[in-house]
Amino acid sequence: MNYRHAYHAGNHADVLKHVVLARLMEHMKKKDKPFRVIDAHAGIGLYDLAGIEAGKTGEWEGGIGKLAQPFSAEIEALLAPYRAVIAALNPQGGLRYYPGSPELALRLMRANDRLVANELHPEDAIALEQQYLYDPRCEVTALDAETCLKAKLPPPERRGVILVDPPYEVKTEAEKTLRMLAHGVRRFAQGVFVVWYPLKADATAETVLAGVKELGVPATLKVQMRVREAFSGGGLAGSGLIILNTPWTLDTELKALVPALAERLGIGSWGQAEVSWLNSPT
């Protein structure tokens, strides 16, 4: 396992994923009944943008670093929960600490909601465990993501968000993601599953999109943001999320939000957004 998220925290893909996750948390809180977030690839939870890893790539500068200037009032209203978490982590102002998905979930969930944060990398799993040792809402596990979902689905609350956010380091990871998801949906058909995929000069995105669509889950939404052209050896040109059982009206919010993000984060005229149904709501 070579991938360490500390090198990439706060980049354009994190911004898209975390803005969407923050909106999702707001939707989940519309009902009083508690819910559970299962973060199958959690990372370490909190990132220091002044740290050695973030400094080596500077990726955050092309992501969260470009969000300092406010958007329109409509967009800022939708961004408010995401912005509030970042502001709470940086009480002196400025931008040094950036939340990973477990931090964002915990800060936006309620006292009776729960988080399972899972991370396989041995050192990152220890860091994650230490980060949330004293939060009784959070259980940290250090399993392979596929094993984690088998063990933790369905959640006792029967309401939940499952984040599948693999690094796609190895060629077989797209197939593994689809297998994991198919199994997850069988165990917890009403779950809100969120799957991340990269836009690179290969077929990963097409494979994941086609495989998830084939599951035939209603209200399957594709949310994609490209920031530049993809070329061989050129890394991440953008990213996307596929949401299964998308909460009512989240699509409308994202149809406003994601183009605004793409316009801001796109390089030159490359910023492109797509929010469309792979399988429509029934």
Ligand SMILES: C[S@@+](CC[C@H](N)C(=O)[O-])C[C@H]1O[C@@H](n2cnc3c(N)ncnc32)[C@H](O)[C@@H]1O
């Ligand atoms: C993209 S990062 C996660 C970022 C995090 N979800 C966030 O948004 O802040 C992917 C993480 O998955 C972990 N990972 C890789 N393979 C895994 C596996 N088979 N099971 C669980 N975690 C894995 C990596 O160590 C890495 O920390």
